[in-house]
Amino acid sequence: MKTILITGAGRRLGKTLAEHYWSLGWRVLAHYNSQCELPDDPRIVRLQADLSDPLAVQALCLQLAGLGPVDAVIHNASCFVPDSAVGAAELGDHVTRHYQVHVSAPVQITAALDNQWTTTASMVVMSDIYAEIPNQRFSVYCASKAALQNWALSMAQRLAGRVRVNVIQPGPVQFLPEHSEEYRQRVLSQSLIRRELGYGAIVQACDFLLAADAMTGTVMRVDGGRFVANRYDQTFNV
Numbered sequence: 001m002k003t004i005l006i007t008g009a010g011r012r013l014g015k016t017l018a019e020h021y022w023s024l025g026w027r028v029l030a031h032y033n034s035q036c037e038l039p040d041d042p043r044i045v046r047l048q049a050d051l052s053d054p055l056a057v058q059a060l061c062l063q064l065a066g067l068g069p070v071d072a073v074i075h076n077a078s079c080f081v082p083d084s085a086v087g088a089a090e091l092g093d094h095v096t097r098h099y100q101v102h103v104s105a106p107v108q109i110t111a112a113l114d115n116q117w118t119t120t121a122s123m124v125v126m127s128d129i130y131a132e133i134p135n136q137r138f139s140v141y142c143a144s145k146a147a148l149q150n151w152a153l154s155m156a157q158r159l160a161g162r163v164r165v166n167v168i169q170p171g172p173v174q175f176l177p178e179h180s181e182e183y184r185q186r187v188l189s190q191s192l193i194r195r196e197l198g199y200g201a202i203v204q205a206c207d208f209l210l211a212a213d214a215m216t217g218t219v220m221r222v223d224g225g226r227f228v229a230n231r232y233d234q235t236f237n238v
């Protein structure tokens with residue numbers, strides 16, 4: 001039986017990924033933070049940790065050491081807070097929190113698994129197209145996702161021959177309930193396929209990358225063409 005560790009597996013995309021691999025017969029090490037909506041099952045091992053807390057990450061790493069060989073990891077957990085949500089006095093904590101969740105935790109978890117990878121192991125890191133596009137509202141989120149992505153490519157080098165490491169950059173996968181209809185339409189008008197991708201698009205990409213034994217060090221956009229959509233009007237001819 002194969003084993004996959006998925007961080008942020010309690011809700012939304014992480015939960016969908018966890019259910020998918022569980023339904024394929026994998027044992028799922030399901031890390032979650034506040035809430036785990038996965039069913040109770042012997043093949044689902046729940047691991048609670050606030051990844052913004054270095055001590056909690058250490059404790060999680062110790063737990064992982066006792067859970068045997070690992071075939072795949074998806075670093076999916078994410079902190080998505082606009083800069084405007086915090087005042088000047090909390091800005092340092094805001095930065096630290098994003099870097100803890102997006103960089104420190106994946107770094108520590110990956111190091112902790114060093115002796116547990118199976119011979120065909122693979123790791124997928126969930127970044128964002130905004131790792132490469134400036135966004136003044138979410139500058140700290142974007143910067144920390146860029147750091148995550150760069151680290152992942154270093155891991156593709158370091159773990160070469162042992163673990164394949166690839167990055168997915170999702171575009172607008174699934175809107176949040178608080179997103180207004182106007183917001184949704186504006187975002188979708190900036191993509192090429194002009195519809196919400198749905199979690200299935202990312203599941204498909206993970207399936208592909210976990211199986212594609214010639215692929216490592218790849219950054220794959222699954223964004224409905226939003227990255228290459230015409231962000232600036234280039235159609236004028238003067």
Ligand SMILES: NC(=O)c1ccc[n+]([C@@H]2O[C@H](COP(=O)([O-])OP(=O)(O)OC[C@H]3O[C@@H](n4cnc5c(N)ncnc54)[C@H](OP(=O)(O)O)[C@@H]3O)[C@@H](O)[C@H]2O)c1
Pocket residue numbers: 007008009010011012013014032033034035049050051052053075076077078079080101126127128129169170171172173174175
């Ligand atoms: N949804 C999209 O359209 C979209 C677009 C681009 C990129 N992505 C990327 O795709 C991935 C999944 O997207 P999503 O929308 O499902 O993400 P999400 O809901 O924002 O977060 C994913 C998970 O991370 C967990 N998390 C947040 N803070 C944490 C902390 N301090 N410690 C541990 N876990 C924490 C959340 O658990 P709690 O809620 O319990 O804290 C949640 O289950 C993320 O990496 C995201 O950046 C998504």
